[in-house]
Amino acid sequence: MAAQFKADRDYAFALDRDDQLHQFIQRFYKLPDTIYMDGNSLGLLSRDSEASLLRILDEWKNLGINGWMNADIPWFYYTEKLAAMQASLMGAQANEVIVTASTTVNLHSLVRTFFRPREGKDKILMDELNFPSDIYAVKAILKNSGLDPDTHLVLVPSADGRMLDESTIIGHMRDDVMLAIFPAVLYRSGQLLNIRQLTAAAHDKDIMIGFDCSHSAGAVPHTFDADGIDFAFWCNYKYMNNGPGGTASLYINQQQLPAHPALAGWWGYDKQHQFDMDLEFHPSETAGAFQTGTPHLLSTAPLEGSLKLYEEAGIHNLRKKSLRLTSYLIYLMDMILPESKSGFHIGSPRENEKRGGHVALEHEEALRINEALKHRRVLPDFRFPNVIRLAPVPLYTSFIEVRDTVNHLKEIIESAEYRNYSKKRGDVA
Numbered sequence: 001m002a003a004q005f006k007a008d009r010d011y012a013f014a015l016d017r018d019d020q021l022h023q024f025i026q027r028f029y030k031l032p033d034t035i036y037m038d039g040n041s042l043g044l045l046s047r048d049s050e051a052s053l054l055r056i057l058d059e060w061k062n063l064g065i066n067g068w069m070n071a072d073i074p075w076f077y078y079t080e081k082l083a084a085m086q087a088s089l090m091g092a093q094a095n096e097v098i099v100t101a102s103t104t105v106n107l108h109s110l111v112r113t114f115f116r117p118r119e120g121k122d123k124i125l126m127d128e129l130n131f132p133s134d135i136y137a138v139k140a141i142l143k144n145s146g147l148d149p150d151t152h153l154v155l156v157p158s159a160d161g162r163m164l165d166e167s168t169i170i171g172h173m174r175d176d177v178m179l180a181i182f183p184a185v186l187y188r189s190g191q192l193l194n195i196r197q198l199t200a201a202a203h204d205k206d207i208m209i210g211f212d213c214s215h216s217a218g219a220v221p222h223t224f225d226a227d228g229i230d231f232a233f234w235c236n237y238k239y240m241n242n243g244p245g246g247t248a249s250l251y252i253n254q255q256q257l258p259a260h261p262a263l264a265g266w267w268g269y270d271k272q273h274q275f276d277m278d279l280e281f282h283p284s285e286t287a288g289a290f291q292t293g294t295p296h297l298l299s300t301a302p303l304e305g306s307l308k309l310y311e312e313a314g315i316h317n318l319r320k321k322s323l324r325l326t327s328y329l330i331y332l333m334d335m336i337l338p339e340s341k342s343g344f345h346i347g348s349p350r351e352n353e354k355r356g357g358h359v360a361l362e363h364e365e366a367l368r369i370n371e372a373l374k375h376r377r378v379l380p381d382f383r384f385p386n387v388i389r390l391a392p393v394p395l396y397t398s399f400i401e402v403r404d405t406v407n408h409l410k411e412i413i414e415s416a417e418y419r420n421y422s423k424k425r426g427d428v429a
């Protein structure tokens with residue numbers, strides 16, 4: 001798969017020279033003298049996002065409450081406007097997407113709305129590698145509905161603790177499952193699931209299916225409508241570069257609209273009549289119905305600049321570069337730090353069509369190697385107990401940075417430099 005590369009450093013410069021997207025790096029605030037490989041946890045700030053955020057601040061300064069109707073993009077329609085821009089990245093119609101709340105809150109809202117247990121169809125299907133927050137949310141919802149999570153939440157097992165097998169998932173889609181929720185890209189291994197296959201199988205069994213796209217939004221071009229999924233939700237502060245805790249998004253398939261959201265609030269009201277202040281709730285016919293209160297404009301504004309960047313660069317071009325960056329990284333690990341000599345195991349799928357935007361490197365000394373990398377001003381991401389995730393982000397990571405990261409790893413392993421670091425874990429890892 002990766003034989004098209006060479007391992008020498010000059011070759012990395014050549015890859016950067018040929019990279020059509022290379023100039024986008026200038027649009028970002030790169031950390032000084034640092035190789036940033038953590039864009040799958042918190043994307044970097046672009047000048048474009050800074051500008052859209054500063055514009056909203058300026059509008060607040062100069063317009064006060066009139067910003068709701070008189071701002072450049074009137075604040076009243078801001079989240080719908082951004083949703084329309086984001087829809088194309090997800091293969092969706094504008095009215096099927098809304099920018100709102102946080103990932104976990106949106107999951108609560110979607111499950112509360114769409115999980116309608118009935119006799120003989122009262123289970124939710126997820127997987128044992130799922131992001132813990134998603135599991136906490138679903139268990140809490142079941143408990144609140146008087147259902148025992150031990151019997152009503154079914155977790156598909158993983159054979160190797162890294163990946164999920166689509167046929168195993170489908171085997172668990174039994175008649176008593178009402179709702180299935182899976183990650184599009186697994187947060188640890190970076191495995192990209194076959195969304196279309198899972199959706200077809202779920203619908204065969206009359207199961208509703210939704211996807212957590214936190215690790216795929218902005219990294220993988222989606223085709224939600226064509227795949228026929230029922231809903232999706234994702235955070236925007238990873239590949240979408242919307243800033244720490246930035247507002248999230250959700251998608252609801254046309255077929256499920258209009259919907260009556262469980263977490264109803266006045267911001268989900270039909271926009272033409274929201275200010276009638278009627279005590280009867282008339283939700284918007286769009287995914288916008290899933291908004292509750294006044295949108296967090298200051299946590300949403302950076303997304304505007306970011307979406308313009310995506311429009312300019314093109315999600316398909318970005319995906320192409322991302323796959324080149326990650327397959328180059330895997331190639332270099334194989335050439336320079338093969339498992340037999342280094343103890344590193346590639347914990348991500350090697351097939352391009354099964355990989356999201358990052359590469360998981362497993363090592364029994366991962367924690368201390370991670371510390372040594374940080375000391376050398378490479379910012380990776382550690383997942384307990386043994387995974388270093390490296391995300392070369394196509395908008396702002398160069399091939400030479402990937403090459404130099406592997407060289408840092410080589411020096412850390414060869415000199416056993418990691419032994420200088422403590423095995424104690426920090427609070428955020």
Ligand SMILES: *Cc1c(COP(=O)(O)O)cnc(C)c1O
Nearest residue numbers: 102103104131187212214215235
């Ligand atoms: C990052 C991430 C989240 C984050 O949830 P928040 O509510 O934004 O904190 C949820 N699910 C997955 C799979 C993630 O990767």
